[in-house]
Amino acid sequence: GGGRRLDVLAGGRGGRGMKKGRRMGFERRQTVYGYAFVLPWVIGILQFFLIPFVRTVFYSFNTLTIDRQQGFVTTFDGLRHYRAMLTTNTDFWESLGAAFGDLLYAVPLTICFSVFVAVLLNKKFFGRTFFRAVFFLPVIVTSGVVMSLLQSDTNASSMINETLGESNEALLQITVINDLLSGFGFEFANTISKIVSQVINVGWNSGVQILLILAGLQNIPGQLYEVARMEGATKWEEFWKVTFPLCMPVVFIAIIYSIIDSFTAFDNPVIEAITARAFGNSEYSYAGAMALVYSLLVLVLIGAVYLVIGRRVTYTEK
Numbered sequence: 001g002g003g004r005r006l007d008v009l010a011g012g013r014g015g016r017g018m019k020k021g022r023r024m025g026f027e028r029r030q031t032v033y034g035y036a037f038v039l040p041w042v043i044g045i046l047q048f049f050l051i052p053f054v055r056t057v058f059y060s061f062n063t064l065t066i067d068r069q070q071g072f073v074t075t076f077d078g079l080r081h082y083r084a085m086l087t088t089n090t091d092f093w094e095s096l097g098a099a100f101g102d103l104l105y106a107v108p109l110t111i112c113f114s115v116f117v118a119v120l121l122n123k124k125f126f127g128r129t130f131f132r133a134v135f136f137l138p139v140i141v142t143s144g145v146v147m148s149l150l151q152s153d154t155n156a157s158s159m160i161n162e163t164l165g166e167s168n169e170a171l172l173q174i175t176v177i178n179d180l181l182s183g184f185g186f187e188f189a190n191t192i193s194k195i196v197s198q199v200i201n202v203g204w205n206s207g208v209q210i211l212l213i214l215a216g217l218q219n220i221p222g223q224l225y226e227v228a229r230m231e232g233a234t235k236w237e238e239f240w241k242v243t244f245p246l247c248m249p250v251v252f253i254a255i256i257y258s259i260i261d262s263f264t265a266f267d268n269p270v271i272e273a274i275t276a277r278a279f280g281n282s283e284y285s286y287a288g289a290m291a292l293v294y295s296l297l298v299l300v301l302i303g304a305v306y307l308v309i310g311r312r313v314t315y316t317e318k
Helices: 002-060 080-088 091-121 128-141 145-163 175-183 189-204 207-218 222-230 235-263 269-280 284-308
Strands: 062-067 071-076
Touching: 002 062, 002 284, 062 284, 080 284, 091 128, 091 189, 091 207, 091 235, 091 269, 091 284, 128 189, 128 207, 207 235, 222 235, 235 284, 269 284
Parallel strands: none
Antiparallel strands: 062 071
């Protein structure tokens, strides 16, 4: 009897050991899957961000020239490019002021438009899927070869317009409205055309924000709206008391995305100035210094937005 009891106990311990081994094996496999999933992102960060970033910092403290025989040749200059950018040359500050000026009205308009459209698309009506696809279509268009072709066509037309003494301020310029109103003798035809063009640009740049806010709206529990109706709340009160507060975390993400998207757009004045310095005048080191200072200022702005808005956002569990 005692030997049998010992065999049973040994088998019990062995069974528990086998279960623990299976559990450790499963956890180890999950860990390996996690690392395999993150590995492409890590490789991309190292190859396309960290290494170029370190090289840019190094080149900004040197004067970089390209020699056909020696390749990249650097000459240490210390803070010369930074001093010239901050004290002597004014193109950086003028471009930076224009970029921040565009940000002051572009981001609020984009967020308000995105919230408005997301609330409408969250309703049940015929053709809702089609309209969701329409508003997200610019994101697909601007993420590939089509946007490169649009940029090249826009740059080419901009060069032609500058030669003719005109300006091209928007990707989608409504010249038909301008010509029509000018034909009727309206003095503010150009201003109205610019306003309409900006409205189209806001819709063009709001695809991701609309998708984010729409996802946030769909995660709001329906019971809260039922309670609000039982309490006699109007639709306006439901929006400000239920919808907007619970959707604010996603709206905050959309604000951060809009700021970064505005500062990295191809037609951003600072991006254009950096590109002109690097590829137009072959001032690679000076352009690198501009890019680093610009990135630092953008990070400071995002930190300020987080302190003002992000810390006031209330996160709730569903």
